[in-house]
Amino acid sequence: METYYHPQDLPKFEEIGEEAPELAKKFFDYYAAVFAEGELTEREKALIALAVAHTVQCPYCIDAYTKDCLEKGSNLGEMTEAVHVATAIRGGASLVHGVQMRNITKKISL
Amino acid sequence: METAQKLQEIEEGAEEKLPVEPFRQTLETHGLNLTREKTITLQLNVGLMCNQACRHCHLEAGPNRQEVMSAETLDEVVGFAQKFRFEVIDITGGAPEMNPNLPDMIERLSPLTRRLVLRSNLTTLTAGDRDDLIDLCRKNRVAIVASFPSLNEAQADSQRGKGVFQESINVLKKLNGLGYGRVGSGLELNLVSNPTGAFVPSSQEQLEKRFCQVLEKKWGIVFNNLFTFANAPLGRFRQWLEKSGNLESYLRKLASSFNPCAIEGLMCRSLISVSWDGYIYDCDFNQAAGLFTGGKKTHISELGQLPEPGEPIAVSHHCYTCTAGAGFT
Numbered sequence: 001m002e003t004y005y006h007p008q009d010l011p012k013f014e015e016i017g018e019e020a021p022e023l024a025k026k027f028f029d030y031y032a033a034v035f036a037e038g039e040l041t042e043r044e045k046a047l048i049a050l051a052v053a054h055t056v057q058c059p060y061c062i063d064a065y066t067k068d069c070l071e072k073g074s075n076l077g078e079m080t081e082a083v084h085v086a087t088a089i090r091g092g093a094s095l096v097h098g099v100q101m102r103n104i105t106k107k108i109s110l
Numbered sequence: 111m112e113t114a115q116k117l118q119e120i121e122e123g124a125e126e127k128l129p130v131e132p133f134r135q136t137l138e139t140h141g142l143n144l145t146r147e148k149t150i151t152l153q154l155n156v157g158l159m160c161n162q163a164c165r166h167c168h169l170e171a172g173p174n175r176q177e178v179m180s181a182e183t184l185d186e187v188v189g190f191a192q193k194f195r196f197e198v199i200d201i202t203g204g205a206p207e208m209n210p211n212l213p214d215m216i217e218r219l220s221p222l223t224r225r226l227v228l229r230s231n232l233t234t235l236t237a238g239d240r241d242d243l244i245d246l247c248r249k250n251r252v253a254i255v256a257s258f259p260s261l262n263e264a265q266a267d268s269q270r271g272k273g274v275f276q277e278s279i280n281v282l283k284k285l286n287g288l289g290y291g292r293v294g295s296g297l298e299l300n301l302v303s304n305p306t307g308a309f310v311p312s313s314q315e316q317l318e319k320r321f322c323q324v325l326e327k328k329w330g331i332v333f334n335n336l337f338t339f340a341n342a343p344l345g346r347f348r349q350w351l352e353k354s355g356n357l358e359s360y361l362r363k364l365a366s367s368f369n370p371c372a373i374e375g376l377m378c379r380s381l382i383s384v385s386w387d388g389y390i391y392d393c394d395f396n397q398a399a400g401l402f403t404g405g406k407k408t409h410i411s412e413l414g415q416l417p418e419p420g421e422p423i424a425v426s427h428h429c430y431t432c433t434a435g436a437g438f439t
Contacts, residue, residue: 011366042316071305071312073320075262 005059013060043072050079051086114422116405129358130365133429140370144379144423146392149416151381152196152223154179154187155397156215158386160205161234164257164270166304168344168398168428171204178209183388184218186411190384191222194416200227200381202394207234213246220250229255229302232281233274244288253298254290255337256282261324265306282331291333300335308356310363310434311338340364342431344398361427367434376432378423384410392423399426 017024035045046068053061069079118134137144157178160171179187191199199219206212206228220226228247235243235254247254258278260266266275282299285291291299301321305311318336325331341347343361351357378393382403388410391397401424402408403417 037316041320042313043320067309068312070307071309073261073303073312073317075260075265077262077264 007063010060010063043069043074046072047074047078047082051082054083055086055090113404117422117424128361128427130361130427130430133425133427136365136368136430137373137425142370142373144373144376144425144429145419146417146421146423147379147419149194149380149382150197151200151377152187152191152194152198153200153202153381153383153394154215155202155204155383155385155394156206156209156212157204159208160203160231161208161237162205162231162271162274164231164346165350166269166306166341166347168342168347168395169204170345170398175204177386178204179211179386179388181211181214183386183410184211184215186388187215187384188218188222190410190413191219196223198225198227199223200229202229204386205231205234207237207243213243216246216250216252220252225253226250227253227255229257231257231270231274232278236281236284244285244290248288248290248297251296253300254285255300255302256285257304258282258301258321259303259306261321269304269306279329279331282325282333283329286330286332291331299333300337301333302337302339304339304341308351308354308360308363310340310367312435314338314436340431340434342395342398342428344395344428361430364430364434368430369433369435372433372436378432382416392417395428395431396424396426399428401426 014024014028017028035042035049040048046065049061050065050069053065066079069082131139155169158169158171158175159173159178160167160175161173163172199222201212201215201219203209207230209215216226216228246252256278257270258266259269260275263275266278267273282291285299288297289295290297303311303317303321311317314337317338321336322333325333343351343357343364348357351360378396381393383391383394383397385391385397390403390408390410390413391401392403396402403424404421405424
């Protein structure tokens with residue numbers, strides 16, 4: 001079936017630099033630096049990336065960071081918990097706006 | 111030169127239609143030559159019999175395999191090791207513990223090398239509450255290299271079989287209790303982690319740090335080193351890759367991770383691998399692929415001298431396994 005997303009397109013990511021190489025270099029250098037071990041391990045950063053990938057719902061990122069998490073020694077249980085963290089924040093962000101709904105309701109109600 | 115040509119013909123004859131460039135071509139593209147250097151390690155595959163049937167096993171070892179190194183071949187191996195003297199002798203399998211000649215092998219090979227290594231899946235090391243084998247290993251200062259793929263029970267058991275993780279933990283505790291893996295004991299205990307699927311391992315250093323922290327915190331287990339090895343697309347693992355539709359992407363991943371700097375330290379350059387029936391190969395993976403050293407089926411008893419430095423090494427697609435990322439040494 002024809003679709004906008006193709007797994008074989010993921011390795012083409014670096015081709016984005018063909019039109020604006022300096023900007024691409026800055027981005028990819030920054031990207032590499034972000035994921036290098038620092039106060040957090042590379043494994044922990046990959047789990048965060050996996051959670052964020054689910055929040056932004058990027059199929060390329062989900063594919064890449066699922067594999068990256070496994071390669072860095074994470075397991076399905078840990079990865080599922082990471083996705084739940086993203087889900088909780090995402091769901092919580094909706095729910096907490098219920099405060100606004102309640103404030104408005106109170107203000108205009110008898 | 112003649113050997114190189116023969117090897118190339120054999121490799122081309124065995125070439126399959128795969129989605130990656132032949133390994134020898136990749137070497138040529140990078141201006142590299144994969145040749146032998148001084149042989150310092152003798153690796154012995156003492157049999158394909160194993161109590162486990164791991165899904166990543168490139169040799170398809172398992173309980174139904176009957177091939178084990180005989181006492182006669184062992185005599186020839188001991189004579190070979192006496193004649194050439196290796197810095198390291200590395201005993202592997204299958205499960206070496208299932209070869210009834212293993213105790214004799216340890217006693218006779220230990221005085222012939224500075225470092226005797228036993229690769230173990232842990233679950234046969236103390237099978238049936240036997241302690242004699244560990245005692246023998248301790249007495250002879252045998253370094254134990256144990257398979258321990260993951261800190262997660264489900265992942266480990268999916269690769270090695272139900273119950274293997276818990277049993278491995280029990281045996282590691284026992285080995286620690288006898289001094290193995292403890293600082294200053296002189297009893298080396300190393301772990302090997304192979305990925306539990308169609309992906310390649312990342313930083314060995316970081317994984318070692320994590321294994322160290324988690325094993326000690328959860329079970330009080332200590333060890334000396336962790337080695338991470340990618341799985342070779344051969345044997346049972348290859349069959350699983352095909353069935354699960356992962357073969358093409360896995361091969362592409364290995365090939366795209368080719369690291370020219372890894373060539374220098376590859377184990378096949380300084381190792382000679384002997385099969386259970388006494389034939390020689392450049393490595394255990396070539397053994398699984400049926401690629402003989404120098405392209406000629408040679409028995410250990412026929413070998414008048416070790417392969418000379420500069421002689422070419424037989425290669426195929428599976429060689430991408432050892433050149434991916436930091437490499438396999």
